[in-house]
Amino acid sequence: MGIMSLKLILSGFVNRLASHMDWSRKPPNAKSFKEDQENEEAYETIERGLSWVPVGHIVGSVGRYHDLDSEFRLKQHIPQERLLRVKKAMRQGKPLPPVKLYKIKDKYYVLDGNHRVSAAKEFGYNNVNAKIVEFIPSKNSLENILYREKSEFKDKTGLSYSIDLTEVGQYSHLITQINKHQTSLKQTSVDPVSLEVAAEDWYKTVYKPMTAIIEKCRLVDSFPQRTVADLYTYITFHQWERKLIRKYGSRIDKLISTNMEDFRKNMANKNELEYPDMLQEITAFVLMNVSAKREHRIVERLFALKEIKEVHEVHGNVDILVKVVLKRDLVSSDAEIIGHFVHDNVGLIPGVLSTQTLIPGVSKTKP
Helix, strand or coil, X not given: CCHHHXXXXXXXXXXXXXXXXXXXHCCCECEEHHHHHHHHCEEEEEEEEEEEEEHHHEEEECCCHHHEECCCCECCCCCCHHHHHHHHHHHCCCCCXXXXXXXXXXXXXXXXXHHHHHHHHHHCCCEEEEEEEEEEECCCCHHHHHHHHHHHHHHHHCCCCCCXXXXXXXXXXXXXXXXXXXXXXXXXXXXXXXXXXXXXXXXXXXXXHHHHHHHHCCHHHHXXXXXXXXXXXXXXXXXXXXXXXXXXXXXXXXXXXXXXXXXXXXXXXXXXXXXXXXXXXXXXXXXXXXCCCCHXXXXXXXXXXXXXXXXXXXXXXXXXXXXXXXXXXXXXXXXXXXXXXXXXXXXXXXXXXXXXXXXXXXXXXXX
Protein backbone atom coordinates (compact mmCIF):
# COMPACT_ATOMS: atom_id res chain seq x y z
CA MET A 1 0.00 0.00 0.00
CA GLY A 2 1.45 3.38 -1.02
CA ILE A 3 1.92 6.33 1.29
CA MET A 4 -0.65 8.39 -0.64
CA SER A 5 -3.29 5.67 -0.28
CA LEU A 6 -2.62 5.41 3.44
CA LYS A 7 -2.97 9.20 3.79
CA LEU A 8 -6.31 9.12 1.98
CA ILE A 9 -7.62 6.35 4.24
CA LEU A 10 -6.49 8.14 7.40
CA SER A 11 -7.90 11.43 6.15
CA GLY A 12 -11.28 9.83 5.50
CA PHE A 13 -11.25 8.23 8.93
CA VAL A 14 -10.40 11.52 10.63
CA ASN A 15 -13.14 13.35 8.72
CA ARG A 16 -15.73 10.74 9.67
CA LEU A 17 -14.62 10.88 13.31
CA ALA A 18 -14.76 14.70 13.34
CA SER A 19 -18.20 14.61 11.74
CA HIS A 20 -19.42 12.17 14.36
CA MET A 21 -17.97 14.24 17.21
CA ASP A 22 -19.52 17.41 15.80
CA TRP A 23 -22.91 15.69 15.55
CA SER A 24 -22.65 14.34 19.08
CA ARG A 25 -22.06 17.84 20.42
CA LYS A 26 -25.22 19.21 18.84
CA PRO A 27 -27.94 20.02 21.37
CA PRO A 28 -31.18 18.07 21.07
CA ASN A 29 -34.18 19.35 19.15
CA ALA A 30 -36.85 21.50 20.71
CA LYS A 31 -39.66 19.37 22.11
CA SER A 32 -42.39 18.13 19.81
CA PHE A 33 -45.86 19.21 20.87
CA LYS A 34 -47.48 16.22 19.19
CA GLU A 35 -45.27 13.72 21.02
CA ASP A 36 -45.88 15.33 24.41
CA GLN A 37 -49.60 15.64 23.65
CA GLU A 38 -49.81 11.90 22.96
CA ASN A 39 -47.74 11.04 26.04
CA GLU A 40 -50.01 13.12 28.28
CA GLU A 41 -53.21 12.22 26.40
CA ALA A 42 -53.94 15.95 26.32
CA TYR A 43 -56.77 16.62 23.83
CA GLU A 44 -59.39 18.68 25.68
CA THR A 45 -58.69 22.41 25.20
CA ILE A 46 -59.37 25.62 27.10
CA GLU A 47 -58.82 29.10 25.66
CA ARG A 48 -56.68 31.02 28.14
CA GLY A 49 -56.51 34.29 26.24
CA LEU A 50 -53.59 36.72 26.37
CA SER A 51 -51.00 36.47 29.09
CA TRP A 52 -47.31 37.03 29.75
CA VAL A 53 -45.42 33.73 29.67
CA PRO A 54 -41.95 33.07 31.13
CA VAL A 55 -39.61 32.50 28.20
CA GLY A 56 -37.91 29.66 30.06
CA HIS A 57 -41.17 27.70 30.07
CA ILE A 58 -41.37 27.64 26.26
CA VAL A 59 -39.76 24.30 25.46
CA GLY A 60 -41.04 23.19 22.06
CA SER A 61 -42.84 23.86 18.81
CA VAL A 62 -45.97 22.55 17.17
CA GLY A 63 -44.64 22.34 13.63
CA ARG A 64 -41.01 23.44 13.53
CA TYR A 65 -39.31 21.56 16.37
CA HIS A 66 -36.95 19.93 13.83
CA ASP A 67 -35.68 23.38 12.83
CA LEU A 68 -34.83 24.45 16.39
CA ASP A 69 -32.53 23.13 19.08
CA SER A 70 -33.51 22.89 22.74
CA GLU A 71 -32.32 26.50 23.28
CA PHE A 72 -34.65 27.62 20.46
CA ARG A 73 -31.77 28.54 18.17
CA LEU A 74 -32.35 28.00 14.46
CA LYS A 75 -30.23 25.21 13.06
CA GLN A 76 -27.46 26.16 10.65
CA HIS A 77 -29.19 24.86 7.52
CA ILE A 78 -32.31 26.95 8.18
CA PRO A 79 -32.46 30.38 6.42
CA GLN A 80 -31.76 33.18 8.91
CA GLU A 81 -33.25 36.16 7.03
CA ARG A 82 -36.59 36.21 8.82
CA LEU A 83 -34.96 35.81 12.23
CA LEU A 84 -32.65 38.73 11.46
CA ARG A 85 -35.64 40.91 10.53
CA VAL A 86 -37.42 40.02 13.78
CA LYS A 87 -34.31 40.77 15.85
CA LYS A 88 -33.89 44.12 14.11
CA ALA A 89 -37.51 45.04 14.84
CA MET A 90 -37.12 44.05 18.49
CA ARG A 91 -33.93 46.10 18.84
CA GLN A 92 -35.76 49.11 17.39
CA GLY A 93 -38.66 48.63 19.81
CA LYS A 94 -41.21 48.04 17.09
CA PRO A 95 -44.46 46.43 18.30
CA LEU A 96 -44.84 42.78 17.35
CA PRO A 97 -48.03 40.71 17.61
CA PRO A 98 -48.35 38.22 20.49
CA VAL A 99 -47.00 34.76 19.79
CA LYS A 100 -49.45 31.85 19.81
CA LEU A 101 -48.70 29.05 22.25
CA TYR A 102 -50.11 25.67 23.16
CA LYS A 103 -49.78 24.73 26.82
CA ILE A 104 -49.54 21.31 28.49
CA LYS A 105 -49.23 21.66 32.25
CA ASP A 106 -46.39 24.13 32.83
CA LYS A 107 -44.77 23.77 29.41
CA TYR A 108 -45.46 25.82 26.29
CA TYR A 109 -45.11 25.03 22.58
CA VAL A 110 -45.03 27.60 19.78
CA LEU A 111 -47.83 27.46 17.23
CA ASP A 112 -46.93 30.80 15.66
CA GLY A 113 -43.93 32.99 16.50
CA ASN A 114 -40.94 30.64 16.57
CA HIS A 115 -38.59 33.41 15.36
CA ARG A 116 -39.91 35.86 17.98
CA VAL A 117 -39.37 33.33 20.76
CA SER A 118 -35.89 32.50 19.43
CA ALA A 119 -34.95 36.18 19.44
CA ALA A 120 -36.50 36.73 22.89
CA LYS A 121 -34.41 33.89 24.33
CA GLU A 122 -31.25 35.21 22.66
CA PHE A 123 -31.86 38.73 23.98
CA GLY A 124 -32.50 37.43 27.51
CA TYR A 125 -36.16 38.45 27.76
CA ASN A 126 -37.93 37.16 30.84
CA ASN A 127 -41.44 37.04 29.37
CA VAL A 128 -43.28 37.23 26.06
CA ASN A 129 -46.86 38.22 25.42
CA ALA A 130 -48.80 35.23 24.12
CA LYS A 131 -52.24 33.98 23.18
CA ILE A 132 -52.60 30.63 24.89
CA VAL A 133 -54.63 27.49 24.29
CA GLU A 134 -54.25 24.95 27.07
CA PHE A 135 -54.48 21.20 26.47
CA ILE A 136 -55.63 19.36 29.59
CA PRO A 137 -53.83 16.05 30.29
CA SER A 138 -56.29 13.20 30.76
CA LYS A 139 -53.82 10.46 31.66
CA ASN A 140 -54.60 9.45 35.25
CA SER A 141 -51.19 9.74 36.84
CA LEU A 142 -51.03 11.34 40.30
CA GLU A 143 -49.24 14.34 38.81
CA ASN A 144 -51.96 14.85 36.21
CA ILE A 145 -54.83 14.43 38.66
CA LEU A 146 -53.28 17.05 40.94
CA TYR A 147 -52.67 19.32 37.98
CA ARG A 148 -56.32 19.08 36.87
CA GLU A 149 -57.53 19.81 40.40
CA LYS A 150 -55.17 22.79 40.63
CA SER A 151 -56.36 24.10 37.25
CA GLU A 152 -60.01 23.75 38.28
CA PHE A 153 -59.27 25.60 41.53
CA LYS A 154 -57.57 28.45 39.65
CA ASP A 155 -60.40 28.62 37.11
CA LYS A 156 -63.03 28.85 39.85
CA THR A 157 -61.22 31.40 41.99
CA GLY A 158 -59.32 33.41 39.38
CA LEU A 159 -56.23 33.28 41.63
CA SER A 160 -52.94 33.55 39.80
CA TYR A 161 -50.84 32.67 42.84
CA SER A 162 -49.26 29.23 43.08
CA ILE A 163 -50.87 27.00 45.73
CA ASP A 164 -49.35 23.54 45.33
CA LEU A 165 -50.94 20.58 47.12
CA THR A 166 -49.59 17.04 46.99
CA GLU A 167 -52.71 15.07 47.98
CA VAL A 168 -55.73 14.45 45.80
CA GLY A 169 -58.99 16.06 46.92
CA GLN A 170 -57.52 18.81 49.10
CA TYR A 171 -58.36 21.81 46.92
CA SER A 172 -62.02 21.30 47.82
CA HIS A 173 -61.21 22.33 51.42
CA LEU A 174 -59.79 25.62 50.15
CA ILE A 175 -62.90 26.20 48.01
CA THR A 176 -65.04 25.60 51.11
CA GLN A 177 -63.05 28.23 53.01
CA ILE A 178 -63.40 30.75 50.19
CA ASN A 179 -67.16 30.13 49.96
CA LYS A 180 -67.51 30.75 53.70
CA HIS A 181 -65.38 33.86 53.43
CA GLN A 182 -67.57 35.10 50.56
CA THR A 183 -70.64 34.70 52.78
CA SER A 184 -68.93 36.64 55.57
CA LEU A 185 -67.91 39.47 53.23
CA LYS A 186 -71.44 39.75 51.84
CA GLN A 187 -72.76 40.45 55.34
CA THR A 188 -70.67 43.61 55.66
CA SER A 189 -70.55 44.83 52.04
CA VAL A 190 -73.11 46.95 50.25
CA ASP A 191 -71.75 45.80 46.89
CA PRO A 192 -72.01 42.30 45.43
CA VAL A 193 -69.06 40.04 46.34
CA SER A 194 -68.04 37.59 43.63
CA LEU A 195 -66.19 34.38 44.35
CA GLU A 196 -63.12 35.87 42.64
CA VAL A 197 -63.15 38.93 44.92
CA ALA A 198 -63.62 36.72 47.99
CA ALA A 199 -60.77 34.45 46.86
CA GLU A 200 -58.37 37.37 46.45
CA ASP A 201 -59.25 38.70 49.91
CA TRP A 202 -59.00 35.20 51.45
CA TYR A 203 -55.54 34.74 49.94
CA LYS A 204 -54.23 38.04 51.30
CA THR A 205 -55.90 38.09 54.73
CA VAL A 206 -56.15 34.40 55.67
CA TYR A 207 -53.92 32.17 53.56
CA LYS A 208 -50.83 34.40 53.43
CA PRO A 209 -50.71 35.23 57.18
CA MET A 210 -51.13 31.58 58.16
CA THR A 211 -48.51 30.32 55.69
CA ALA A 212 -46.14 33.07 56.85
CA ILE A 213 -46.48 31.75 60.41
CA ILE A 214 -45.87 28.18 59.20
CA GLU A 215 -42.77 29.30 57.29
CA LYS A 216 -41.48 31.33 60.24
CA CYS A 217 -41.41 28.28 62.49
CA ARG A 218 -39.84 26.15 59.70
CA LEU A 219 -42.55 23.55 60.14
CA VAL A 220 -42.11 22.31 56.59
CA ASP A 221 -38.58 21.12 57.50
CA SER A 222 -40.20 18.32 59.49
CA PHE A 223 -42.25 17.22 56.47
CA PRO A 224 -39.84 17.15 53.50
CA GLN A 225 -42.38 15.56 51.14
CA ARG A 226 -45.01 18.22 51.86
CA THR A 227 -45.51 21.84 50.86
CA VAL A 228 -46.44 24.87 52.93
CA ALA A 229 -49.86 24.70 51.24
CA ASP A 230 -50.26 21.08 52.44
CA LEU A 231 -49.58 22.12 56.04
CA TYR A 232 -51.90 25.11 55.77
CA THR A 233 -54.71 22.86 54.53
CA TYR A 234 -54.12 20.21 57.21
CA ILE A 235 -53.97 22.69 60.10
CA THR A 236 -56.92 24.84 59.07
CA PHE A 237 -59.13 21.89 58.12
CA HIS A 238 -58.72 20.37 61.57
CA GLN A 239 -58.90 23.72 63.38
CA TRP A 240 -61.74 25.41 61.53
CA GLU A 241 -63.79 22.66 59.89
CA ARG A 242 -63.46 19.59 62.09
CA LYS A 243 -63.11 21.72 65.24
CA LEU A 244 -60.41 19.44 66.64
CA ILE A 245 -59.11 22.17 68.86
CA ARG A 246 -55.48 22.00 69.93
CA LYS A 247 -53.69 24.21 72.40
CA TYR A 248 -50.58 26.01 71.19
CA GLY A 249 -50.08 28.44 74.05
CA SER A 250 -52.30 31.35 75.07
CA ARG A 251 -50.73 33.89 72.67
CA ILE A 252 -51.02 31.60 69.64
CA ASP A 253 -54.47 30.28 70.62
CA LYS A 254 -55.82 33.84 70.62
CA LEU A 255 -54.50 34.41 67.10
CA ILE A 256 -55.55 31.14 65.46
CA SER A 257 -58.83 30.86 67.35
CA THR A 258 -61.46 28.34 66.34
CA ASN A 259 -62.91 30.38 63.51
CA MET A 260 -61.37 31.53 60.22
CA GLU A 261 -62.95 34.98 60.32
CA ASP A 262 -61.71 35.56 63.87
CA PHE A 263 -58.21 34.65 62.70
CA ARG A 264 -58.54 37.15 59.85
CA LYS A 265 -59.52 39.91 62.28
CA ASN A 266 -56.70 39.01 64.67
CA MET A 267 -54.12 39.25 61.88
CA ALA A 268 -55.52 42.36 60.20
CA ASN A 269 -53.27 44.90 61.93
CA LYS A 270 -50.14 42.78 62.31
CA ASN A 271 -47.06 42.66 60.14
CA GLU A 272 -44.95 39.53 59.66
CA LEU A 273 -42.43 40.57 62.33
CA GLU A 274 -45.24 40.32 64.88
CA TYR A 275 -46.29 36.80 63.87
CA PRO A 276 -45.58 34.27 66.64
CA ASP A 277 -43.47 31.15 66.38
CA MET A 278 -45.84 28.18 66.22
CA LEU A 279 -43.92 26.27 68.85
CA GLN A 280 -45.10 25.44 72.33
CA GLU A 281 -43.05 24.37 75.32
CA ILE A 282 -44.16 21.16 76.98
CA THR A 283 -42.94 19.79 80.29
CA ALA A 284 -42.76 16.16 81.36
CA PHE A 285 -41.36 14.23 84.30
CA VAL A 286 -39.64 10.89 83.76
CA LEU A 287 -39.40 8.33 86.57
CA MET A 288 -36.54 5.91 86.01
CA ASN A 289 -35.36 2.62 87.43
CA VAL A 290 -31.69 1.92 86.71
CA SER A 291 -29.07 -0.75 87.41
CA ALA A 292 -27.29 -0.59 90.76
CA LYS A 293 -23.98 1.34 90.83
CA ARG A 294 -24.75 3.07 87.51
CA GLU A 295 -26.81 5.93 88.92
CA HIS A 296 -24.04 8.56 88.88
CA ARG A 297 -22.98 7.81 85.30
CA ILE A 298 -26.59 7.88 84.10
CA VAL A 299 -27.24 11.17 85.93
CA GLU A 300 -24.28 12.76 84.14
CA ARG A 301 -25.47 11.47 80.74
CA LEU A 302 -28.94 12.83 81.37
CA PHE A 303 -27.80 16.23 82.63
CA ALA A 304 -25.72 16.74 79.49
CA LEU A 305 -28.90 16.79 77.38
CA LYS A 306 -30.07 20.38 76.82
CA GLU A 307 -33.76 19.38 77.01
CA ILE A 308 -33.33 17.99 80.52
CA LYS A 309 -33.53 20.81 83.05
CA GLU A 310 -33.39 18.87 86.32
CA VAL A 311 -32.10 15.45 87.36
CA HIS A 312 -32.61 14.04 90.89
CA GLU A 313 -31.48 10.80 92.48
CA VAL A 314 -34.34 9.86 94.82
CA HIS A 315 -35.19 7.26 97.43
CA GLY A 316 -38.27 5.08 97.06
CA ASN A 317 -39.77 3.02 94.27
CA VAL A 318 -37.79 4.87 91.57
CA ASP A 319 -34.11 5.73 91.35
CA ILE A 320 -33.99 8.90 89.26
CA LEU A 321 -36.47 11.73 88.62
CA VAL A 322 -35.97 13.88 85.51
CA LYS A 323 -37.67 17.10 84.39
CA VAL A 324 -37.77 17.51 80.60
CA VAL A 325 -38.77 20.67 78.70
CA LEU A 326 -39.37 20.19 74.97
CA LYS A 327 -40.85 22.19 72.10
CA ARG A 328 -43.48 20.87 69.77
CA ASP A 329 -44.68 22.20 66.46
CA LEU A 330 -48.18 22.87 65.23
CA VAL A 331 -49.16 19.38 64.13
CA SER A 332 -47.37 17.07 66.55
CA SER A 333 -48.96 15.94 69.81
CA ASP A 334 -47.39 16.20 73.27
CA ALA A 335 -47.35 12.41 73.55
CA GLU A 336 -45.54 12.02 70.21
CA ILE A 337 -42.77 14.49 71.02
CA ILE A 338 -42.22 13.26 74.57
CA GLY A 339 -42.43 9.59 73.58
CA HIS A 340 -39.80 10.00 70.84
CA PHE A 341 -37.47 11.93 73.13
CA VAL A 342 -37.68 9.45 76.00
CA HIS A 343 -37.20 6.46 73.69
CA ASP A 344 -34.27 7.93 71.72
CA ASN A 345 -32.43 9.78 74.48
CA VAL A 346 -33.34 8.21 77.81
CA GLY A 347 -34.49 4.64 77.36
CA LEU A 348 -31.45 3.64 75.29
CA ILE A 349 -28.85 4.72 77.88
CA PRO A 350 -27.02 1.59 79.15
CA GLY A 351 -28.25 0.68 82.62
CA VAL A 352 -31.75 2.14 82.27
CA LEU A 353 -34.17 -0.66 83.22
CA SER A 354 -37.54 1.11 82.88
CA THR A 355 -39.13 4.53 82.54
CA GLN A 356 -42.48 6.03 83.34
CA THR A 357 -43.48 9.43 81.91
CA LEU A 358 -45.81 11.87 83.64
CA ILE A 359 -47.31 14.83 81.72
CA PRO A 360 -48.71 17.58 83.98
CA GLY A 361 -52.34 18.51 83.55
CA VAL A 362 -52.48 21.70 85.62
CA SER A 363 -49.30 23.29 86.97
CA LYS A 364 -48.52 26.12 89.37
CA THR A 365 -45.01 27.45 89.81
CA LYS A 366 -43.27 30.07 91.89
CA PRO A 367 -40.27 32.15 90.85
